[in-house]
Amino acid sequence: MKTEFEIIEKFFNKKAIKAHKGIGDDAALIEKDGKTFWAISTDMLNEKVHFMPNTDPYKLGWKAMAVNVSDLLAMGASPMFALLSIALPKSNSDWLKKFSKGFFECGKKYNVELIGGDTTKGPLTINVTILGDVNKKNILLRSNAKIGDDIWVTGELGLAALGLKIIQKKINAPSTITKKSINALEKPKPNMLIIEKIKPFCNAAIDVSDGFISDLNHILIASKVGAHIFLKDVPMNKWIRKTEKEDLALYGGDDYQTILTAPKKMRSKIEKLLQKNNLELSRVGIITKDKKLHLSNNDKTIKLKKGYIHFEKN
Amino acid sequence: MKTEFEIIEKFFNKKAIKAHKGIGDDAALIEKDGKTFWAISTDMLNEKVHFMPNTDPYKLGWKAMAVNVSDLLAMGASPMFALLSIALPKSNSDWLKKFSKGFFECGKKYNVELIGGDTTKGPLTINVTILGDVNKKNILLRSNAKIGDDIWVTGELGLAALGLKIIQKKINAPSTITKKSINALEKPKPNMLIIEKIKPFCNAAIDVSDGFISDLNHILIASKVGAHIFLKDVPMNKWIRKTEKEDLALYGGDDYQTILTAPKKMRSKIEKLLQKNNLELSRVGIITKDKKLHLSNNDKTIKLKKGYIHFEKN
Numbered sequence A, B: 001m002k003t004e005f006e007i008i009e010k011f012f013n014k015k016a017i018k019a020h021k022g023i024g025d026d027a028a029l030i031e032k033d034g035k036t037f038w039a040i041s042t043d044m045l046n047e048k049v050h051f052m053p054n055t056d057p058y059k060l061g062w063k064a065m066a067v068n069v070s071d072l073l074a075m076g077a078s079p080m081f082a083l084l085s086i087a088l089p090k091s092n093s094d095w096l097k098k099f100s101k102g103f104f105e106c107g108k109k110y111n112v113e114l115i116g117g118d119t120t121k122g123p124l125t126i127n128v129t130i131l132g133d134v135n136k137k138n139i140l141l142r143s144n145a146k147i148g149d150d151i152w153v154t155g156e157l158g159l160a161a162l163g164l165k166i167i168q169k170k171i172n173a174p175s176t177i178t179k180k181s182i183n184a185l186e187k188p189k190p191n192m193l194i195i196e197k198i199k200p201f202c203n204a205a206i207d208v209s210d211g212f213i214s215d216l217n218h219i220l221i222a223s224k225v226g227a228h229i230f231l232k233d234v235p236m237n238k239w240i241r242k243t244e245k246e247d248l249a250l251y252g253g254d255d256y257q258t259i260l261t262a263p264k265k266m267r268s269k270i271e272k273l274l275q276k277n278n279l280e281l282s283r284v285g286i287i288t289k290d291k292k293l294h295l296s297n298n299d300k301t302i303k304l305k306k307g308y309i310h311f312e313k314n
Helices: A004-012 A057-073 A093-109 A159-167 A175-186 A192-201 A212-223 A238-242 A246-251 A264-277 B004-012 B057-073 B093-109 B159-167 B175-186 B192-201 B212-223 B238-242 B246-251 B264-277
Strands: A028-033 A036-046 A078-088 A113-121 A125-135 A150-154 A204-207 A226-230 A258-262 A281-288 A293-297 A300-302 B028-033 B036-046 B078-088 B113-121 B125-135 B150-154 B204-207 B226-230 B258-262 B281-288 B293-297 B300-302
Touching: A004 B093, A004 B113, A028 B078, A028 B113, A036 A057, A036 B078, A036 B125, A057 A078, A057 A093, A057 A125, A057 A175, A057 A192, A057 A204, A078 A093, A078 B028, A078 B036, A078 B125, A093 A113, A093 B004, A113 B004, A113 B028, A125 B036, A125 B078, A125 B125, A150 A192, A150 A264, A159 A175, A159 A246, A192 A258, A192 A264, A204 A212, A212 A226, A212 A246, A212 A258, A212 A293, A238 A246, A258 A264, A264 A281, B036 B057, B057 B078, B057 B093, B057 B125, B057 B175, B057 B192, B057 B204, B078 B093, B093 B113, B150 B192, B150 B264, B159 B175, B159 B246, B192 B258, B192 B264, B204 B212, B212 B226, B212 B246, B212 B258, B212 B293, B238 B246, B258 B264, B264 B281
Parallel strands: A028 B028, A036 B113, A078 A113, A113 B036, A226 A293, B078 B113, B226 B293
Antiparallel strands: A028 A036, A036 A125, A078 A125, A150 A258, A150 A281, A204 A258, A226 A281, A293 A300, B028 B036, B036 B125, B078 B125, B150 B258, B150 B281, B204 B258, B226 B281, B293 B300
16 A cells, blocks of 8 residues: 555645645644634544554543644644544444543643534444644644754653554563553553743744654654664663663654754753753754764664654655 | 544544644634634545546646635635645656646636745655635634534535546536546636635535535534425526435535535525525525434425434434
């Protein structure tokens, strides 16, 4: 199958004229008022593709909301409204009750109201459209990373990918790690507070859905820059590092953490905010002029996996 | 299966606080600026439910856009932006090329730009979210029909339902009618021009997707009023009337025409506009205080089909 990127590029990527920002970022931007945009994004989740047939409906409801929240945060927007379309093979009150509980609980955590939707019959499919407002000064575009910017990442990476491997019985991990990583996979919690605090000092952002290296690449391509990443600074669980499973943090998807770039001169301001608010944010590298993605560990260059070399399609 | 209405009512209909209008109309309304709202609606189309497996992708693309345009027009809004999510079992360039052609051609007709979306693998599913702006003075809510209002309908009713019956080989019709009705089913064309012209004089509106009687009922319930409809004034193709298939016009779905209500004192203004612009709009009845839907033909009351009696769920 063609990649999503190729399909969009070939058939659907027409330049938006009336919108401030159309296809090509975590969300589109349309006018609200003189100072503000509405940011809008949509995500479809399909059984057997994005989730297993017997996924706990509560967690599925949570995740359907959370992945959309993550998209808006990565634009610098504050999530506000959602529309939910849901196709179900047959009416199932118990399933719907649990699904809606997860969906609304996650919505409550991120201040999102359901304002519309559609319910229909069909193979289990969930589509969420989310809207939030963003001050025009705070927009975080993929294309706005600047040479010399620090690269920051929220939370820890690789946990969701570890959770999936554990469920698939491809990895065995201690019980505490097992629990934590499956929870990261099934109930992602985008770090809204951190982004709210630091977005005024940042230039660019993207959420980590495909994997850290892959998503960072989207910023580099859109901004026509490169990056140098220091593996020792990439935030990951100690057990992942100790057992040399760093690839989970670099290439694993579904983290719904956020990569942000900010000018070096903002570093001390950001660090003060982190200390004051006890926020989990790591500085993992810098944006470079050289249009390559360079990964190193204690001065030793680490070869990137095939398909993750800058300017190749991934 | 529970009806869509019951599912929404039971699990998803929480009162919107931050939105001007949440669930329960053709679209939700959120703030744009002091004078204007954004109207937003979403619709999911599933194979075997909303369209047959071998539907021409061009027409499917057209219809996916058109049914959403119809929702916005029925709010008094001017369509502007769309987001498209599409799940495909496998990559199919030919199919996507034709689908996107239909989608964009319809978008062009109604001035709608694609600004975002999602493409994924899964059973063929299409979800469109549409946005348009509406002057706060021009909002057409289902709940705003007033006693004494004239009831108006755009275009002709029943053609799409006739088209479906012909395709299903349940009805035989002359070739011109066959062609016209299948076209009405597969390539609906909401009457934007009429609505643009007359919306400043109207109180309430809804689009005809489930069927004229069923959708009119939604207005009556939301507005806590009744209606008297004169069958002879309900616009339908001569052949449908001649062959006594009026039920197609009353109960058939998929017309994507619009029902509007307007104060009686606006009648002459509306009629002048119709003559001047050669618009297809019919006055079919009046809104009554008595909370019943009354249908008559030359002073003879016509019994409504079961399930279409006011205040019963349909």
